[in-house]
Amino acid sequence: MGGRLAGRVAVITGGASGIGLAIAERFLAEGAKLVLADLNAPLLAQRQTELGDDVATRTVDVRIEAQVEEMVALAVKRFGGLDLAVNSAGLATWAPIVDHTEEQWDTVLDVCLKGVFLSLKHEARQMRAGGAGGAIINIASLNAFQPGEGMSAYCAAKAGVEMITRVAAMELGGDDIRVCGIAPGLVDTPLTTPLANLPGVREAYLENTPLGRVGTPADIAAAALFLASEEASWVSGTTLSLDGAANTKRYPELMKLLAG
Template structure:
């Protein structure tokens, strides 16, 4: 549904993880509200598909969020296209599930590289541009309820998302004198390609829905709406905070690994 507001009119945004799911929905919502958006993804075809689906001047950008040179170039491309960077949204992420004693170091490192180091590298490049250009600006990071809510089998993901929250709070302190706000959105279970297999399994789906007072997963558009609010002047006095969008799930105990583990596919 198209947003009935132009509160981001004339502003320029860069969104990471734009190729699918939450990132793609954020790109669409920001454009709906009047922003010009650079849609960044590591997958060139996915970035292009998002930009083409949105239209309205959206441009694709290809970069690895954990690569300093890539992100410096990505910010430069966004500024070359739009003249400045007013809004940055760091939505790139990956997941993995294994008990602590079974988690391979490579799996741990991959999750932290994308979900935490990627936010650090991206925020650094974005903030440098925002400071240099002057004026107000905002960075919105996508955290998770798992930043505060532990889940069995999610050591790497929980640690990374907790790091995203604290990194954002430190950045909010340091960047406030420059007129730059930093905030986060913490999604609960969201119906995206990354969790499609889990939601397709009746046992796992029921375990989550029983834990959500509103009795449904979030839609990517629910998360995008929260991001648009934080990016707008409606949130001009909000910095260093995380807005949880989870249907009330974080008031409950996170589903156990046994209850949410998708069953093996039928032979």
């Protein structure tokens, strides 16, 4: 175990699965104490058992402000404050704009963008009150920059995450609170593996990924650790692309691939 985050307290939304979970495991190994927040209560209970007493879990819907506020309050009550936050809760829908339902649009925008706004708001309030600064990492996406057909809601939400990251960094810098984003390309997680395993989909991503492989949650966790650590003390207001250089090429034509 390293000690790069010793004495630090973090909240991680979407922490029961995929990228959020990998970041949780990495932060724990570096000595942090964590509040893991997720909508998936059974999975969260499983993580509580697996990860032990340096972790507190809370069932939270990031769309609901009172629940987000309680998540932050739990970090203070259980571990004495809040130094770090990772906002990873997210989901996606796939349909052309002409077929995308209002409900799909609202769900994606509410979870991926409003959820980040509410989380940032309460995490930053607590860090400001604590008076010792902090670091907040928002998980955006390659789709913040690169359009993907059938992904209007997701692309719009993630572009919004990239922008609110910059606004928050501007507003909170005076409190020594850093705000950064991570924009992953395709990473194998429960969110993406079913789609990536459809015929031709993984191949299309790889064709457009100069480094020739998809990402792992551990790839994202390594960058999150850097952004959370003191070594990144002059990094704020930026979103780091972690995509094997996929941003230099084009996004796969998912609708054609899904139509078969």
